[in-house]
Amino acid sequence: MNKLNKWLKERTFHYRDFDLNELVRLKKEKNLKISLCFPTFNEEKTIGKSIVIMKSELMDRYPLIDEIAVVDSGSSDNTCTIAAKFGAATYAASDFLKEEGEARGKGENLWKALYLLKGDIIVFVDADISNIHHRFAYGLIGPLLMNDSIKFAKAFYNRPFKNAKGMAPSGGGRVTEILIRPLFSQFFPELTGVIQPLSGEYAGYRDIFEQISFPVGYGVETGMLIDIYKKWGLDTIAQTNLDLRVHRNQDIISLGKMSFGILQIFWNRLKECNKNFSMEPNSLILRQMEALAAGNYEVRETEIREHERRPMIEVKAYQILRGKALK
Amino acid sequence: MPVDIVNEVKKLEDKKEEWRNAxxxxxxxxxxxLAMISQIPAPTFEEKNRSELIIERFSECGVAEPETDEMYNGCGMLYGTTGERNILITTHMDNNFDQFVDQNISITEHRIFGAGTPEDNLALAVLCTLHDIFSRADFKLKSNISLLATTRFNGRGDFSGIRHYMKNCRKRPDYVINLSGITLGQLDYFTLSRIRCDITVERGNFYESPWLSGSGNSTIIVANEIINSILRIPLPRKPKSLINIGMIKGGERFSTISRQTVFRLEVLSEDDSITDSVIGNIQDNCTDIGAKFGADVKLEFFGRHHAKGLTCSHPMIKCAAEIINSIGSRPTMNFINSEISVALAEGIPSLNLGLTTGEGGLGGKSYIDIKPIKDGIVQLMMLINLIDNGICDE
Known part of the structure; x- marks a missing residue:
């Protein structure tokens, strides 16, 4: 627990911790190339703004990023046209590595981005963020450039969601709290320190990404996190608070599908590690995230032990009362 | 000898292409x-966060003396070689959308959609980028340019941001150019006489039930009488004058008598004396009707502007109109109650320029066109150039 909270303290950043001039200097000094990839599928409403901001702020104003690319899953809208118009390299995922067979999903786009992009560091940012800002990229590049032992940085944020009346002040993260955190508590307790394991924004070194497999669909974030943790340990992982992320919230049916996909990937990882459900006391501690004052976080532990009662028909007093005997 | 303005504008033809490229x-x-400005809500009186972004942008671009004043107006300077003239380029930061309205924009191939974008967020974005554009265009001036993003423009703000700036600025501007998101070609250089008024009708204690007390006690009925009396105030056709009752709010529910009704109106006229006379009429009517119904009628007048303006024969207006023609647009003149009202009242040659085409409004369908923005900015650069070279001096 102390180790986990120590990691949380040392490896949790805020995007304001990073100075862009300093990041540009470090990037130059380390002679690194950085690529930014937007995996897309019908994102014409948001892709234009995403590219414009990243290009203007992180290529023209601060030369931190060397290339911006869109890897698309076959959008039927104008996503690719708009992306190309504002200067992004656009790739249809299905046009590349055909010999590997067909698949479609965000993970497929990320996996092919490794093949298509040139960077030593690759930043993946979802293209559906309404309040896109360049912090969504540099906040993740920051930990990688500032600390040589960090190889992978993941985003977390406050997530208000849009509804019919406009903006609701809180919400989101339901799959994390209901599915992922209980699973991590039981099987990978150290990963409970990751505040939003399903966040769609992360950055890492190519030599990390190229050594792990990529689930094609919903499980890509969970699989990636577990694999990096298993291969390189918790200390190679960092997380950055990117403040506010506004996106369209998914309905419960979609979240159900997502959860089912994640479960499949999770089960595969459990099989690989030979892990079974344990009733040992330490495995029955649910670890949830608590936001403290001054923007800090702490893992809160609660033992959840489920008790069961036998069928009432087996209880002697009940049998006497009801005049029934166990058959 | 009068300056040949058509010829002066023609002389800029070669430069125009260079500036377009920049x-x-x-x-x-x-x-x-534009995207980042739009992400920060700025309802009137709550512009602080947006103001901080503007200053940050000024600072990152290398604008001199980026600072906010006591009203959170965002200011910056682009110093010219001699500082012979001072040109103020301004637009306002606040808008009518509260913090719960999603103002995030969507950039598509040819258009940008989003609340507030036509309502001057674009103008703010251009203001923040001017220094960068000038550097890329190697656009050098003798004059000093003051960049100003003002607060407290709308409604009860009543232009107090620009008023504060004008009162406290170190050097009085010689020219003022106000920027609007839309519409390219629009050229505004006179303001109407204006006053706004909140009228509140209130009743003291009485039986809540209209069945017992009679519905005539309702403040809505009293307000209705006042509105009718206002509509009976005679207005001349010339000078053109208007009373607009823009907002009304009153009552609580079906079954109770309304105890408070508030309505808001605006008086516009080409002549200050008409506005003065309408104010007197409204005051008299409210006193009479309040006494007749035993209601408390409160009037609050605010936002007084005087009819001021340039004529189309002013060289600055002639230059602007010729420039608009030269970029293939058509100048359309209209009155406007914008920041220029304050400058015009102080006798400073001022005008308002639109930057692109589009459609405004409170709905999510408001948009601006991307392509004409280029011409909108080039027209601004051409006008600045002519002012800088004394072509707009009277």
Whole structure:
């Protein structure tokens, strides 16, 4: 627990911790190339703004990023046209590595981005963020450039969601709290320190990404996190608070599908590690995230032990009362 | 000898293409500034966060003396070689959308959609990018340019941001150019006489049930009487004058008598004396009707502007109109109650320019066109150039 909270303290950043001039200097000094990839599928409403901001702020104003690319899953809208118009390299995922067979999903786009992009560091940012800002990229590049032992940085944020009346002040993260955190508590307790394991924004070194497999669909974030943790340990992982992320919230049916996909990937990882459900006391501690004052976080532990009662028909007093005997 | 303005504008033909290219190369920066400005809500009196972003942008671009004043107006300077003239370029930061309205924009191939974008967020974005555009265009001036993003423009703000700036600025501007998101070609250089008024009708204690007390006690009925009396105030056709009752709010529910009704109106006229006379009429009517119904009628007048303006024979207006023609647009003149009202009242040659085409409004369908923004900025640069060279001096 102390180790986990120590990691949380040392490896949790805020995007304001990073100075862009300093990041540009470090990037130059380390002679690194950085690529930014937007995996897309019908994102014409948001892709234009995403590219414009990243290009203007992180290529023209601060030369931190060397290339911006869109890897698309076959959008039927104008996503690719708009992306190309504002200067992004656009790739249809299905046009590349055909010999590997067909698949479609965000993970497929990320996996092919490794093949298509040139960077030593690759930043993946979802293209559906309404309040896109360049912090969504540099906040993740920051930990990688500032600390040589960090190889992978993941985003977390406050997530208000849009509804019919406009903006609701809180919400989101339901799959994390209901599915992922209980699973991590039981099987990978150290990963409970990751505040939003399903966040769609992360950055890492190519030599990390190229050594792990990529689930094609919903499980890509969970699989990636577990694999990096298993291969390189918790200390190679960092997380950055990117403040506010506004996106369209998914309905419960979609979240159900997502959860089912994640479960499949999770089960595969459990099989690989030979892990079974344990009733040992330490495995029955649910670890949830608590936001403290001054923007800090702490893992809160609660033992959840489920008790069961036998069928009432087996209880002697009940049998006497009801005049029934166990058959 | 009078200056040949058509010829002076023609002389800029060669430069125009260079400037267009410079604006094109700043396109991403303009749009990026627009996107980030739009992400920060700025209802009137709550512009602080947006003001901080503007200053940050000024600072990052290398604008001199980026600072906010006591009203959170965002100010910056682009110093010219001699400082012979001072040109103030301004637009306002606040808008009518509260913090719960999603103001995030969507950039598509040819258009940008989003609440507030036509209502001057674009103008703010251009203001933040001007220094970068000028650098790329190697656009050098003798004059000093003051960049000003003002607060407290709308409604009860009543232009107090620009008023504060004008009162406290170190050097009085010689010219003022106000920027609007839309519409390119629009050229505004006179303001109407204006006053706004909140009228509140209130009743003391009485039986809540209209069945027992009679519905005539309702403040809505009293307000209705006042409105009818206002509509009976005679207004001349010339000078053109208007009373607009823009907002009304009153009552609580079906079954109770309304105890408070508030309505808001605006008086506009080409002549200050008409506005003065209408104010007197409204005051008299409210006193009479309040006494007749035993209701408490409160009037609050605010936002007084005087009818001021330039004529189309002013060289600055002639230059602007010729420039608008030269970029293939058509100048359309209209009155406007914008920041220029304050400058015009102080006798400073001032005008308002639109930057692109589009459609405004409170709905999510408001948009601006991307392509004409280039011409909108080039027209601004041409006008600044002519002012800088004394062509707009009377």
């Amino acid at each position: 604006v094109s190369s700043s396109r991403e920066m303009i749009l990026s500034n």
